[in-house]
Amino acid sequence: MKKSNGLWFGQVEFSGYGGFPEKMASELIAAGVQLRRLKFGDGTVTGIVPPGDYWATSIAAHKNGVRLRAGKRSGLYFTLLRYSRRVGIYLGALAFVFILALNSSRIQDIDVTGSSELTASQRSQVTAILSECGISPGKSTKTDTKAAERRVMLELPEAAWVDISIVGFRVIADVETGTPKPEMLSSDVPCNIVASRAAAIISQTVREGTSSAAPGSGIQQGGLLVSGIVTDGAGNVSYHHASAEIIGEFTETQEFFVPYRETVQRADGEVTEFTWLQFEDDSIPLFWGNAEVPDAVYEEQTEPITVLGRKTPLSLRHGKFTSYRSLDIVRSADDCIAELERQQQQFTENFYSGYEIVSAEKTALPEDDGIRMKITYTLRGDIAQEQEIFIG
Known part of the structure; x- marks a missing residue:
């Protein structure tokens, strides 16, 4: 029965705050994780899980932005862990290494990620900033990541959002690049609608305010599309939060170049593997030195450790660097x-x-060392942008 792998063997109380705790719990339940005494508060969650499921719980919490903390640990597993003495040379040595690891947590590897592709130069800059902030292999995991986040935002012009977290002995730096959309004004703030870019107006849907431009006309960037200043038939002036969808058509030209000859870096070189023993949020490296290979792609997988077919709270994390x-x-x-x-x-x-591509006119231009392609895109999209009205 599934309960044989459950709370009678041991239990870990946990609490978390922030992020999306309900979504975290739904994912865990769907994955078959046993949750007991699950309670949700104002952005908080508490509950109990078996020791073997706490690692999965911490991964789900990190994925959904929940700050998780382990509380009271009780049950047969922890009783045996505290009082067992004659468990064999191997388990005795393992417990000794485990205690040392708990007392001296050190960063083993750093992963710089992002949904938008980062260049090698950007990755190198992020890694250098982390190192200057005391976040590097061999350093303590108990470090302030917020200072590093602020520095990356300030020193990397392309960074739009940065989140640096430490999971076990691994640092995950999530860096998103791009131009963030402007913040929307509160609905009670008077504003106009202006053009976010120069375009020809194709259509408009005005929900609030007075239209100042007609379909078929052109508009310059910053030009007034919908006014939030409304005058009624009696000449009374009122200020509104203008709202509209304005579809504009515009062109953009992009260039791409591919050389006839070049040297590229392929991730198919020498493979170096490392293994850690995992228990809850802690990792025990089963190797000497640091798990660091320069100029390599990193991937990992985790496999549970079972005894007589039953899952234990321990697992093995295998990391592979491909140069x-x-x-x-x-x-x-x-x-x-x-x-x-x-x-x-x-x-x-x-x-x-996010745009409708009306056309894309391509021109190939052969050069001495390669071929350049110029593409003129004709695009359609919403060009409405809010601009606050300041009443003096």
Whole structure:
């Protein structure tokens, strides 16, 4: 029965705050994790899980932005852990290493990620900032990540959002790049609607305010589209929070270049593997030195440790570094065109997903060392942007 793997063997009380605790709990229940005494408060959650499920709980909490804390631990497992003496040389040595690890937590590896692709230079800059803030392999996991987040935001111009967290012995730096959308004004703040860019107006839906531009006309960036200052038939003036959807058509030109010859880095070189023993939020490295390989791609997987077919609170985390290998590439003209088409498709998916692409006129320009492609896009999208009215 499933309960044989449950709370009679041991239990861990936990509490968390922030993020999306209800979503975290739903994911855990769907994954078969046993949750007891689950309570939700004002942005908080408390409950009890078996020792073997606490690691899955902490991963789900991190994924959903919940700050999780372990509380009271009780049950057969922890009783045996505290009072067992003659458990064999291997378990005795393992317990000794475990105690040392608890007393001396050290960062083992750093992962710089982001939904938007970061360049090698950006990754290097983020890693350097972390190191200057005391976040590097071999340093204590008990460090202030907020100072590092502020520095990355200040020193990396492309950074739009930064979150640095420490999970076990691993640092995860999530850096999102791009231009964030302007903040929306409160609905009770008087404002106009202006053009976010120069465009030809295709259509408009005005929900509040007075239209100042008609479909078919052109508008410059910052030009007035809908006024929040309304005058009634008696000449009385009132101020409103203008609201509208204005579809504009505009053009943008992008350039892409692919050389005939270049040296690229492929992640198919030497493979170096490391293994950690996991227990709750703690990791015990089963190797000497630091788990760090420069110029490599990192991936990992975790497998539970079972005894007689039953899952234990322990698991093994396997990390694999695959080194980059330099590769000289020689392309034909057709190869260059194919690579240009791939780059253009990737660019369109990343930056124009929110627009309707009316047309894309391509011009291939052969050069001595490669082929350049110029693409003129005709796009349609909402150009409405709120601009506060200051009443003097």
